[in-house]
Amino acid sequence: MTSSPDILKHIFYSAVDAANPYQCVIRKCDGIRSTYMAGGFSRLIAIGFGKVSPAMARALEESIGDIVDSGIIITKYGHGNSRKRGKIRLLEAGHPIPDDNGRKAAEEIMALVESADEKTLVVCLISGGGSSLFVSLPSCVSLAEKQTTTDLLLKAGADIGELNTVRKHLSKVKGGRLAEIIHPATTISLILSDVIGDRLDIIASGPTAPDQTTFRDALAVLAKYSLLKKVPESVVGLLTKGRMGMIPETPKPGNPVFSKVTNKIIGGNWLALEAAREKAGEFGFRTEILSAELSGEARETGRWLAHKALAVKRTMGIQTPLCLISGGETTVNVTGAGKGGRNMELALSFAMEIEGVPGISLLSAGTDGTDGPTDAAGAVVDGTTTAAARTRGIEPEMHLRNNDSYNFLKKIGGLLITGPTGTNVMDVQVLLIVADNRETAGRSL
Numbered sequence: 001m002t003s004s005p006d007i008l009k010h011i012f013y014s015a016v017d018a019a020n021p022y023q024c025v026i027r028k029c030d031g032i033r034s035t036y037m038a039g040g041f042s043r044l045i046a047i048g049f050g051k052v053s054p055a056m057a058r059a060l061e062e063s064i065g066d067i068v069d070s071g072i073i074i075t076k077y078g079h080g081n082s083r084k085r086g087k088i089r090l091l092e093a094g095h096p097i098p099d100d101n102g103r104k105a106a107e108e109i110m111a112l113v114e115s116a117d118e119k120t121l122v123v124c125l126i127s128g129g130g131s132s133l134f135v136s137l138p139s140c141v142s143l144a145e146k147q148t149t150t151d152l153l154l155k156a157g158a159d160i161g162e163l164n165t166v167r168k169h170l171s172k173v174k175g176g177r178l179a180e181i182i183h184p185a186t187t188i189s190l191i192l193s194d195v196i197g198d199r200l201d202i203i204a205s206g207p208t209a210p211d212q213t214t215f216r217d218a219l220a221v222l223a224k225y226s227l228l229k230k231v232p233e234s235v236v237g238l239l240t241k242g243r244m245g246m247i248p249e250t251p252k253p254g255n256p257v258f259s260k261v262t263n264k265i266i267g268g269n270w271l272a273l274e275a276a277r278e279k280a281g282e283f284g285f286r287t288e289i290l291s292a293e294l295s296g297e298a299r300e301t302g303r304w305l306a307h308k309a310l311a312v313k314r315t316m317g318i319q320t321p322l323c324l325i326s327g328g329e330t331t332v333n334v335t336g337a338g339k340g341g342r343n344m345e346l347a348l349s350f351a352m353e354i355e356g357v358p359g360i361s362l363l364s365a366g367t368d369g370t371d372g373p374t375d376a377a378g379a380v381v382d383g384t385t386t387a388a389a390r391t392r393g394i395e396p397e398m399h400l401r402n403n404d405s406y407n408f409l410k411k412i413g414g415l416l417i418t419g420p421t422g423t424n425v426m427d428v429q430v431l432l433i434v435a436d437n438r439e440t441a442g443r444s445l
Contacts, residue, residue: 044166208261286319
């Protein structure tokens with residue numbers, strides 16, 4: 001029989017493989033070629049930004065490279081090692097805190113697309129992480145000031161929608177402003193979604209999508225997290241001028257710059273969850289997708305999942321083992337000085353709630369292979385995790401209070417380290433529940 005941790009990992013890797021960005025782009029390349037030929041274009045430019053833009057660019061070059069004129073993509077440090085040289089240049093920059101390389105790379109992309117005319121087709125490859133990697137600042141806000149603002153919002157627990165509401169209004173390319181720069185060329189954006197609900201205006205801060213938020217909304221986000229007096233004065237000053245109408249708003253729905261823009265969602269968390277459900281079924285589990293929209297505080301979500309598992313466990317008897325699958329993106333309100341990420345914090349909280357209960361195990365991980373500022377993708381825990389720690393004098397409560405889930409799991413075991421996976425469609429949780437006399441379930445591998 002296969003152990004529960006092994007089953008959890010096989011289900012997770014199936015989810016990751018299903019959202020392969022290379023394959024997602026390949027499926028759209030014939031359509032791009034047809035558009036190029038039918039539209040009488042004389043030039044095709046490829047640009048992109050995000051953690052998986054190298055794989056997306058490789059698909060484009062290998063499928064329709066004969067009509068690609070040139071291009072530039074930006075990815076996270078260490079995520080472009082397998083990228084071969086071609087017509088589309090690869091640049092690397094900082095994530096999740098933007099850096100000067102991201103600013104310089106954005107300038108190169110802007111210079112490239114500013115040369116586009118009505119005979120140019122621009123293919124924009126967008127994936128998670130694009131907000132941090134594609135950095136173009138208004139003159140009154142420095143990179144250091146934006147870094148500070150981003151860091152404060154992340155530590156305060158702002159969700160991706162709130163974070164990007166502020167980012168869009170501190171940028172010359174986000175919130176539809178890249179579409180303004182590209183116009184009058186035609187744009188096709190291929191988008192791998194890493195946000196709940198696949199909202200075009202949130203993914204990578206919606207550079208080619210109409211923006212539904214305002215300067216007033218950005219100020220409201222800072223006020224919600226009591227950051228108006230903590231972020232740099234230049235940031236509040238810029239947002240205030242925008243609210244007063246002294247700075248043009250981001251382009252809204254109905255703006256003519258979007259008349260020649262097509263935004264296509266080519267993959268997302270839903271693809272990963274469906275693949276996970278299918279793989280769990282192959283192992284003999286009854287399966288249920290709880291939600292593709294998990295959000296909120298990570299430790300609270302961990303408790304919620306644990307209570308659901310315990311309720312099922314109490315009533316399942318000798319029924320077929322159950323696999324509960326979920327996805328989304330939680331947040332962490334960082335108040336401690338420890339090291340961790342949202343998936344590890346969720347897993348630690350879950351483990352504390354099910355301590356001593358056999359037959360329940362959980363994997364929670366980022367599909368991109370990273371969880372917070374660590375080398376782990378997430379964690380695998382069960383009813384023995386925190387109990388084993390206590391026998392060694394390691395207090396799970398102290399580590400959770402200190403946002404130190406990584407060091408707890410490193411000491412006790414349970415870290416899931418995958419390295420960069422090549423995709424990025426938020427997080428996946430796989431929860432196995434089996435009867436007490438069935439520590440493993442399903443067929444052997």
